[in-house]
Amino acid sequence: MSDTQLLTYEPAPDRAPSRARGESPPFIELPMPDMSSGAPLMKALALRASTREFSDAPLALATLGALLWAADGVNRPASGGRTAPSARAVNEIDLYAVLPNGVYRYDSPSHRLVLKQASDARNLTGYQDFVGEAPLDLVYVVNMSRLLDMPVQQRNIFSAVAVGAMAQNVALYCASQGLGNVVRGWINHRLLSEALRLNEDELPILAQTVGALGTTLTSLAD
Numbered sequence: 001m002s003d004t005q006l007l008t009y010e011p012a013p014d015r016a017p018s019r020a021r022g023e024s025p026p027f028i029e030l031p032m033p034d035m036s037s038g039a040p041l042m043k044a045l046a047l048r049a050s051t052r053e054f055s056d057a058p059l060a061l062a063t064l065g066a067l068l069w070a071a072d073g074v075n076r077p078a079s080g081g082r083t084a085p086s087a088r089a090v091n092e093i094d095l096y097a098v099l100p101n102g103v104y105r106y107d108s109p110s111h112r113l114v115l116k117q118a119s120d121a122r123n124l125t126g127y128q129d130f131v132g133e134a135p136l137d138l139v140y141v142v143n144m145s146r147l148l149d150m151p152v153q154q155r156n157i158f159s160a161v162a163v164g165a166m167a168q169n170v171a172l173y174c175a176s177q178g179l180g181n182v183v184r185g186w187i188n189h190r191l192l193s194e195a196l197r198l199n200e201d202e203l204p205i206l207a208q209t210v211g212a213l214g215t216t217l218t219s220l221a222d
């Protein structure tokens with residue numbers, strides 16, 4: 001940073017998560033998806049698009065379960081294989097579901113959500129207004145400690161590729177179910193790390209908002 005930049009530099013203001021809306025159970029057992037539901041793959045590909053206007057209606061538990069399974073669920077129980085690839089199957093990406101009733105980590109092997117923090121941190125997952133109003137913000141977090149056996153120059157690339165595959169799984173699930181979604185790289189890493197209570201070796205790299213198509217109250221106020 002130059003001296004001029006240093007003089008004008010202002011750190012991002014601190015923002016706190018809101019109080020959780022509703023109960024925040026320590027675990028949320030998720031239903032397995034109905035494998036015959038939704039539009040076929042080619043139709044979903046034809047419909048895939050980013051959305052930035054969402055209804056604030058909560059997602060049904062069945063939808064949440066299917067969406068997270070689509071993202072990175074176990075689809076081959078015998079081997080533990082998942083719906084998204086990961087270099088050497090180290091599964092370095094953790095998926096967080098930031099919901100009105102809490103911040104949860106998706107545990108793929110048990111197909112359940114594990115409570116990280118009982119607060120509504122949706123407004124901390126990005127700078128755009130809709131992120132605090134839509135019913136779900138996903139956050140993709142790289143756990144660098146799982147990449148220590150990988151050459152340094154491959155770690156960022158491979159983890160970004162893995163996140164891209166997961167986010168596209170979600171986008172196609174949304175398209176197949178008539179839901180809206182947008183992936184978001186415009187995030188405040190420090191705020192998000194605090195909101196998700198991450199360790200120093202855990203790095204949030206992408207967010208993705210999901211919800212029914214509609215107009216959030218915030219958008220109406222704009």
Ligand SMILES: Cc1cc2nc3c(=O)[nH]c(=O)nc-3n(C[C@H](O)[C@H](O)[C@H](O)COP(=O)(O)O)c2cc1C
Nearest residue numbers: 048049050051052126128182183184185186187206
């Ligand atoms: C890595 C990545 C980061 C993105 N970050 C944002 C973002 O922060 N906010 C946003 O509204 N859209 C974001 N997008 C969505 C793109 O703007 C969008 O994909 C692009 O405009 C093409 O539109 P489409 O997805 O409807 O085809 C991002 C997309 C990618 C792949």
